[in-house]
Amino acid sequence: MSHAADHSANDIVGINWGSTNFRAYRLAEDGRLVDEFTKAAGVAGLGKPGMAALIDELMARWPDVSAVYASGMVGSNIGWCEVPYVAAPAGVGDVAKGATRTFMGVVKVNIAPGVCCNREFDDGPDILRGEEIELFGFASSNPAWSGLAALPGTHTKWVRFDGGRITDFFTSMSGEMFDRLTAAGLLASIVEGEARDCAAFHDGVRAGHERRLGLGTLLFGARARVMRGRLSRADSASYLRGLLIGSEIADALAIQPGLAKASVPLIGNGTVCRLYASALSALGVESWVVDSRDACIQGFLALHKAMTSSNADVN
Structure with missing residues (x-):
């Protein structure tokens, strides 16, 4: 997407x-996305030699940059090195202070910490890695915003954000569960097609939200519905989701x-x-969709600004 003339040594x-994917962005000082590189090469399947080789591959593509930042599972116990969590409430400055500077091969990389919390609701512990970058990116683009945010995915985060800081969250x-239940086991045998926003999906949302029965019972009930002709196989993934x-x-x-x-x-x-927006709307909650790629890009820019303003050695 970029040309050599677009590159600057200040990028x-x-x-x-x-765990499963690698997404890298080359960013200009003014916030422009200059280039990007993605690969299905998460830390879970690489090991340290593989991680170092991938960084070398990236730097061969982008040899002239001022700083390299990384977030996510690369800073976990299965990644390059374990970077301790920063305790909530935490802002981008706290994450910058908690970053670990290390060499991956010959490349100096600043690895961001995750964030941990003890929930106000029940004092239960929770953790996140990588999502903090998206949250701070969203916040930097919406500086007056405070409230609740959700990051739907494999492990969905529901986060309270106040005054530019993550205060607490749950996962x-x-x-x-959906991926595993529809890939193998008894429920996989009734599933045809992908989950979609339809009447069956909303039937499932209502039943899951009402909690008249436990989730284990409701999930098996999806199989019974198909077997008894009350739910089509084409709608079963939607109902389960x-x-x-x-x-x-x-x-x-x-x-x-x-x-x-x-x-x-x-x-x-x-x-x-x-899907989440439709489910929330059916339950009377307003929402809007924010592109995670854009939020991630803005988050790395915010992290870079925080680290350089604190006079950290990020080069």
Whole structure:
């Protein structure tokens, strides 16, 4: 997407490096996306030699940059090195101070810490890695915003954000549960096609949210519905997804009662976010979709600004 003439030695690199994917962005001082590079090469399948080789591959593409930042599972116990969590409430300055400067091969990389919290609701612990970059990116583009945000995905985060700081949050594994339940096991045998926004999805949302029965019972009930002809195989994925999202939103309303009167930014993949938006709307909660790529880019720029303003050695 870029030409050599667009490159500057003052450009920075931001890397969102998760368990399964590697996404890198070359960013100009003025915030422009100069170039990007993605690869299905998460830390879980690489090991340290593979991670160093991938960084070398990236730097061969972009040899002339001023600083390199990385976030996500690269800073976990399965990544390059374990970077301790920063405790909430935490702003971008706290994350900048908690970053670890290390060499990956011959490349100097600033690895961002995740954030941990003890929830106000029940004093329960929770953790996140990588999502903090998207949150700070969203906040930098919306400086007057405070409230609740959701980051739908494999492990969906529901986050309270106030005064530019992450205050507390909780995580739902409903995305991973859906993936696993529809890939193998008894429920996989009834699923045909992808989950979509339809009447069956909303039936599932209502049942999951009402919680007249536990989620385990409701999930098996999806199989019984198909076997008894009350749910088509083509709609079963939608119904299952609805059950899981509806139950998750019930948790969100219990843990963060302010959600009921909020307008919630949904930061993430458009397809999944639209399912969440539809489910929330059916339950009387307003929301809007924020592109995770844009938020991530703005987050790395905010992190770079915080680190350079604190006179940190990021080069």
